[in-house]
Structures are given as structure tokens and as C-alpha cells.
Amino acid sequence: MKHIISVLVENRFGSLNRVAAMFSARGFNLESISIGETEDPEISRMTIVTRGDDQIINQVLKQLNRLIDTIKVTDLTRQPHVERELLLMTLKLSKTTQHEIFELINVFKGKVVDIKQKSITIEVIGSPDKINTSIDIFKPYGIKELARSGVVAIHRGE
Amino acid sequence: MHTTGQILNGSEIFFECLRRENVEYIFGYPGGSLLKVYETLHDVEDIRHILVRHEQGATHMAEGYARATGKPGVVLVTSGPGATNTVTGIANAYMDSSPIVVFTGQVPSSLIGNDAFQEADIVGITRPITKHNFLVKDVKELAITIRKAFYLATTGRPGPVVVDMPKDVLAATCAFEWPETVEIRGFKPTFKCHKNQIEKAAHKIAKAKRPLLYVGGGVITAEASEELRTLAIKYNIPVTMTLQGLGSFPGNHPLSMGMLGMHGTYWANQAVNNCDLLIAVGARFDDRVTGKIDAFATQAYKIHNDIDPTNVDKNIKVDLPVVGDSKDFLASLLEEMPEKTEDREPWLADIQKWRKKCPLSYTIEPDSLKTEFVIEEVSKQTAGNAVVVTDVGQHQMWTTQFYTFLNPRSIISSGGLGTMGYGLPAAIGAAFGVTDRPIILFCGDGGFMMNIQELVTAVYSRIPIKIFLINNSYLGMVRQWQELFHKEKYSFTDLGDSNPDFVKLAEAFGCKALMADNPENAKEAIKIALDYNEGPVLVDCRVVRKDMVFPMVPAGGAISDMLLARLNPKTMV
Numbered sequence A: 001m002k003h004i005i006s007v008l009v010e011n012r013f014g015s016l017n018r019v020a021a022m023f024s025a026r027g028f029n030l031e032s033i034s035i036g037e038t039e040d041p042e043i044s045r046m047t048i049v050t051r052g053d054d055q056i057i058n059q060v061l062k063q064l065n066r067l068i069d070t071i072k073v074t075d076l077t078r079q080p081h082v083e084r085e086l087l088l089m090t091l092k093l094s095k096t097t098q099h100e101i102f103e104l105i106n107v108f109k110g111k112v113v114d115i116k117q118k119s120i121t122i123e124v125i126g127s128p129d130k131i132n133t134s135i136d137i138f139k140p141y142g143i144k145e146l147a148r149s150g151v152v153a154i155h156r157g158e
Numbered sequence B: 001m002h003t004t005g006q007i008l009n010g011s012e013i014f015f016e017c018l019r020r021e022n023v024e025y026i027f028g029y030p031g032g033s034l035l036k037v038y039e040t041l042h043d044v045e046d047i048r049h050i051l052v053r054h055e056q057g058a059t060h061m062a063e064g065y066a067r068a069t070g071k072p073g074v075v076l077v078t079s080g081p082g083a084t085n086t087v088t089g090i091a092n093a094y095m096d097s098s099p100i101v102v103f104t105g106q107v108p109s110s111l112i113g114n115d116a117f118q119e120a121d122i123v124g125i126t127r128p129i130t131k132h133n134f135l136v137k138d139v140k141e142l143a144i145t146i147r148k149a150f151y152l153a154t155t156g157r158p159g160p161v162v163v164d165m166p167k168d169v170l171a172a173t174c175a176f177e178w179p180e181t182v183e184i185r186g187f188k189p190t191f192k193c194h195k196n197q198i199e200k201a202a203h204k205i206a207k208a209k210r211p212l213l214y215v216g217g218g219v220i221t222a223e224a225s226e227e228l229r230t231l232a233i234k235y236n237i238p239v240t241m242t243l244q245g246l247g248s249f250p251g252n253h254p255l256s257m258g259m260l261g262m263h264g265t266y267w268a269n270q271a272v273n274n275c276d277l278l279i280a281v282g283a284r285f286d287d288r289v290t291g292k293i294d295a296f297a298t299q300a301y302k303i304h305n306d307i308d309p310t311n312v313d314k315n316i317k318v319d320l321p322v323v324g325d326s327k328d329f330l331a332s333l334l335e336e337m338p339e340k341t342e343d344r345e346p347w348l349a350d351i352q353k354w355r356k357k358c359p360l361s362y363t364i365e366p367d368s369l370k371t372e373f374v375i376e377e378v379s380k381q382t383a384g385n386a387v388v389v390t391d392v393g394q395h396q397m398w399t400t401q402f403y404t405f406l407n408p409r410s411i412i413s414s415g416g417l418g419t420m421g422y423g424l425p426a427a428i429g430a431a432f433g434v435t436d437r438p439i440i441l442f443c444g445d446g447g448f449m450m451n452i453q454e455l456v457t458a459v460y461s462r463i464p465i466k467i468f469l470i471n472n473s474y475l476g477m478v479r480q481w482q483e484l485f486h487k488e489k490y491s492f493t494d495l496g497d498s499n500p501d502f503v504k505l506a507e508a509f510g511c512k513a514l515m516a517d518n519p520e521n522a523k524e525a526i527k528i529a530l531d532y533n534e535g536p537v538l539v540d541c542r543v544v545r546k547d548m549v550f551p552m553v554p555a556g557g558a559i560s561d562m563l564l565a566r567l568n569p570k571t572m573v
């Protein structure tokens, strides 16, 4: 099963490396990892997406906790949380497709970030599911390039 | 002694911090990045620097010292090759949870990342084999980093910590500040066991008809032998120990089952198979202990105490996890135990039957020498009071079987990593730490050559270790597997034509040396060696060449399927 794990780590050179290296050393699956500063500049938040049965996820959580640079490890999967991912994508553009593309951007509540004669770059924000769907839908128009941020997630407030 | 607020350079701060950590010995080797440190060291009188002959030796010495004393071992090496030479020793300390702090010199900060002369990314290299590691970027961070390094190495589950110190940091100056306390927000080990879990455990123990204590190195680290002894004896619970746990319970006590696992005793493994309650204390269900997981202790309710939560439910699913310090675990259990427990006599009688069925035995012949005899004789002559260090191989397993360990911190052996070459330096390190007990080394002829250079270190410091070179002129343990499982293809394990004359070799190092090749002269040589305390002494024990260690659980096999003797008598000596 897929799990989203939120990890607060010391905002220090090497912290990301320690986490990533632990995953590869122990053979854990690492689907995505994203990291950024929090409100406290000394602490970063990492969002990790991984897969495994309960026993494996248990080990993942414990091994994360064991790293000295990790301050707090939370499995968000079974708690109320919000998850979002950002997609940037450049599509081929032509007179015939232009109209449809613009309509679809609206459907996905996306934005145009750049437009040229023969290409258009858009952004879509949403759950990983929504991002997957939008990629599928846009594919027939010709994707020239795409980049996904990986998931970031957070507890829902009280 | 320097005072707080005094302006010091990085090297002076380094020694001042070690002083405040009560470091007695540094095992080290100089080099370009450490010139400033060695300049300062020249006038340091209260900390002894031991010059090793290879940096790997320094790490094993530090570990031997740490395991013998319980205090952290300290290593000091230069950048690049000096640092990379420590990798095996660090990995070994990591696998066996030994507290060592390794200080590495580094190229100047401005050159890091430039492929500078003697640069190696030792922080990157050692990340997966250290408990934690640091690169010190500012001299103002040096003292607090050293403080943290010792704290991390020794607190909770111990382990190696690396501190990488660039050359410019060691020369820069700042006002010295010694932090009295350390606070690491990402490191808060649980010492106190959960009361509920203890109550449940006590209840289970009282109700069990066939309980078994399975005890690992954690009990020795936690200094909990006394509590273990009380619990086992008071409630009549037999105790089996891992390689690292030997000595935590006296080997001569009727409740002692010896070691379990691949080369454990038949009766210990039978007890594991038949117990209805397994109480694992400070042990980690290593595959050399469990054999085939699905067949391990299938009838037992399993309680597992460990200070490291990652050890729980890692290899084997347990019924009652109790995270916390093993001393707290055992002491709290003693408080919670009810007066009345189930009768254990029938269980102990079963164990007695297994013990009789397949005892550990060997034959003595007047004109050939057996490793078992040498070890048992040393055990007798030292009355089980020595600190026994081993290398890796057959002689190591025989040591677990034929030396009777009576006290904790009596066996120092590479378990998790199985590092040949560990024994000699580890014995030297142990001898620096412990001077009131004899230090014995049982070492194979293969492994001895892997850190032979450290004999110089022992001779120079007149370290009275007693080296019993178990010389079968074979990489014996590999030969054993070749005979049993690889069609008797003895590929590159016969050292008969290539081994040196070990007596002459030792003498060339300035080490006293003797030879033994039968029980009679072995007995005499052991006596001479034990009485000689002017420096190291080596006894070249020319043992029978093709002996095998039994019983044995084939790798990955169920521990109920032990091989009890050689399958193919035609290859007997």
C-alpha cells in the first residue's frame, strides 16, 4: 500500500542524503521525495511517498526515526491530510488543437505559464491522481516535456 | 588543562575536549592534514597516543578497548587514505554496536570538492556505517561537535561516530567553550520500559512452562548481568546467549545453555525449538541465530526487549515488544514478578536429556593437537577469568564452545561483520583498557596475516597479550563449507605451502614465540605464555588440519536440522 510520510529534519547539509541513502541501503521503495524549509529556517519538511506492507512501513518509520537528523516522523496516510503536487508541462500547439487545449486547462484549473508559436507551457496543481489524469488527457496533443514536483503533504488543521 | 574563554586553536581545542571526555588513549597515525594536531600532541602528557601501523588496526584497537572497558575508543587518522583505511573497522563497530569515535583529518575547507591531494569524502563514504557523522566547518563548532560525537557514540544503542576536521579548522582560533550538556532534538532514546508491557511480560513468564532467555550483547552494554542472573536463577529459567552475549550469564551454571544458532549447542537450539516462551533481551534475531525464520521458535510466545526500536519486528514478528534499556527491563521485571510460577523441572529435565544426547566433545590423541583442547586448556588455566579475543573462522566458533565464560566483557569477537584481521588489534586495544585480567587471543593463521603489522604496536608498548595462533594451515571455515556444501572443491583455502614460519615471524617483530603440536607441549606452552608478562607472546599451535566445527545449522536451514558430525568419514584426518 502507498504511504505518505512527513518528516521534519534538521535543515542541514546532508540531511536529504541521509534519508535517501537509508532508503536505498535498506531496499525500501522510494516513489517520491520532496523537501523545503518550514516556518522555522532550521527545520525542513520532507514528504516521502513509499510503498510496502505494514511490517515494511513500520520499519521505514522506525529507521527514519533512528536517523539523528530527523526530528519528527509522521505517517499521514491514515490521518486527515492534504496532498498536492505541481505539474509543469510543455505541449505542442497548433491552430487546430489550441482551442481544445485551452478548454482542458480550464477543466483542470490549470494556468498558462508561457506560450510560443508552436508550444504552450502550463501548470496544474492537485492530488497525484489529478496530475496523473491530466497527463493522460493531454498526452494525445503531444507532450514535449514535463516535470512533477513530487508530493507535498500536510495535516489538516483542527 | 585549558579554561573556558581562553583563545585556542582547533588542535588545542581538540585535545582539551578529549581531556574533558576523560579519554586515556588515542589510537592514531599522522599525516598531512593532521600536522597541526600532531604538533600540539607533542606536548600533551595526560592522553596517551598509540602509534598503530595501519589505520584499520587503530579502529579495531579502539573497539577492543571499548568492548573491554565500556568506555568509548578513540581513533585519529589523516585524510584520504588514512580515512578510507578505517572503513572496515567502522563498519565492524557499527554492526556490533561498539562506541568508537573516529577523528579524520580533511583537506582545507577551501579545497573540499576539488579532488585535492588526499581528499576523500569520508562523511559520504561512512554515512551508512556510522551511527552519525559530522564535517566540522568552523572552529567555533568543534567543541560542541566533539561533545555530540561522544554523546551519540555512547548513549542508547552505542555505535561509531566520525568527525571530519578540515586542516584550516584545526589551525583557526576561537574562544574555547565547553558545553556542559548536549541536546540533540532528533535523538531521544527510550530508556524506561513501558509499565504495561512489563506487567504483561511478568505475567507471561510466571505462566510459562518452558521459558527460555535468549540474551545478546545489549545485556552487556547495559551492564545488566546481575539482574539477568537474579531473574534466571530465582525463576529457574535457562539462558542461551549470542556470540556477543556470552559471559552475561556464567557459563558454568546449570541454567547456562551456551550459545545458540549456527554453531550453537544442540541443546540450546532444541530449547529454542521447544520453548513456549522466548524472552529476547538485547538481541536482534540475526540470521546466524535464527536460521530459517519460519522454523524458529514456532511454539513460543515471543517477548523482545531492545533499546533500538528498529530491531523489534525487523527479522521476526514478536508478540510483546518492550523497547527500553535492558537493565531497566530486567530490573522492572524482577519487581513485577509474582512469587509463584509454573514448575520448570520437567522442562529442565528435557534440556538435560538433549545435553546428554549431543554433548560438545572431541578426542585427545597423544601426538596430534586439537583446537578444542587448546581452548579448553586455556579456559582451565585462566579459570575462565580472562578477556578472550578471537578472530573469525573455525577457531572463533570453537572458542564459544570450549571456553567457559564466567563474566561479562569477557569475549571480544567480530560478530555482525565477521571481520578477519580483527583479533590482533582488538586484543591490543583490550589490553590497554584492562590490566588486571589476562588478555587471550585465539586467531586463525589466515586472519593473523590480515593485521600482522600490529604486532609491532604490541611489542613496542610491551602489551602482554597471549596469542594462540590456531594454525591449521587452512582458511578452515571456508574449507569446511567447501567440504560440506561445495563438492569438496578446495579452491584457494590451503595455506600449507604459503604460510610463513610463524615463530620466526613473531621473533622478527621482537615477540616471544613458542610452538606446540601435541597436548603435552601445548599445556606447557600455555603455562609459559600465561606466566609471561613482559610483552606479547605467541604460541604457534599446529593443530590438526581438516577438523570441522559441529554441530552446525547449514545457512538458511532450520535450527532443528543440525548437522551433528561429518557426513563423509573418508575425508577425516
Ligand SMILES: Cc1ncc(C[n+]2csc(CCOP(=O)(O)OP(=O)(O)O)c2C)c(N)n1
Pocket (backbone or CB within 6 Å): B391, B392, B393, B394, B395, B396, B418, B419, B420, B421, B443, B444, B445, B446, B447, B448, B470, B472, B474, B475, B476, B477, B478
Ligand atoms: C576480511 C575477510 N575476508 C574473508 C572472510 C571470509 N572468511 C571467513 S572465515 C575464513 C577463513 C579463516 O581462516 P583462518 O583465519 O585460518 O581461521 P580458521 O577458520 O582456519 O580457524 C574466511 C576466508 C572474512 N570473514 N573476512
Ligand SMILES: [Mg+2]
Pocket (backbone or CB within 6 Å): B393, B444, B445, B446, B470, B471, B472, B473, B474, B475, B476
Ligand atoms: Mg586456519
